[in-house]
Amino acid sequence: MHRIISLQEDLFYNKDISLRKPSRIIEKEEISQSWMLNLISEMFKILYSTPNGIGLAAPQIGVHIKLIVLDLKRDAKKPLILINPQYKELSSEQTISNETCLSIPKYSGQVFRYDLIKVNYYNLKGESIDEEFDTFLSHCMQHEIDHLDGILYVDKLVINTSLVTGQTKQDKLVNKAIEVLKL
Ligand code: ZN
Numbered sequence: 001m002h003r004i005i006s007l008q009e010d011l012f013y014n015k016d017i018s019l020r021k022p023s024r025i026i027e028k029e030e031i032s033q034s035w036m037l038n039l040i041s042e043m044f045k046i047l048y049s050t051p052n053g054i055g056l057a058a059p060q061i062g063v064h065i066k067l068i069v070l071d072l073k074r075d076a077k078k079p080l081i082l083i084n085p086q087y088k089e090l091s092s093e094q095t096i097s098n099e100t101c102l103s104i105p106k107y108s109g110q111v112f113r114y115d116l117i118k119v120n121y122y123n124l125k126g127e128s129i130d131e132e133f134d135t136f137l138s139h140c141m142q143h144e145i146d147h148l149d150g151i152l153y154v155d156k157l158v159i160n161t162s163l164v165t166g167q168t169k170q171d172k173l174v175n176k177a178i179e180v181l182k183l
Pocket of ligand 1: 100101102103144145147
């Protein structure tokens, strides 16, 4: 069983850690191998067991292959996996995206992301797909694809902004529970 590698603040910019290692391409024949399906299942399980995670890249659990799972609504209605994603086109427009990362708990920060991207990837059936993604999904995907190259959003903060640290959803719930108990 794998688990999410999360960083303490002193390691955010350390280049020697596992999260900074580039991931390798997945061979086409590996896609149909049972370990791949097991790994993908495990990644979704890990994603759904987080309080609000919507995307996970394999290197975040210490597996350095080009594999991403996403589920923006976390309801398993539109799960997405990307094997060997590659940008085909990037829009000229970029907007500020306010990001968090499962590997950097309790922090958020602003980065620029392309609004529209065209990506080539393999799906679970081993088919090569060219697909366009926009808005929030596009931003999330760029965040996850960065993980495959050992890049973290903290590397790309908008100039003159800094990381913001705040409470997690669980911290907020704990505080609320204590408040209710004190009433
Ligand atoms: Zn992340």
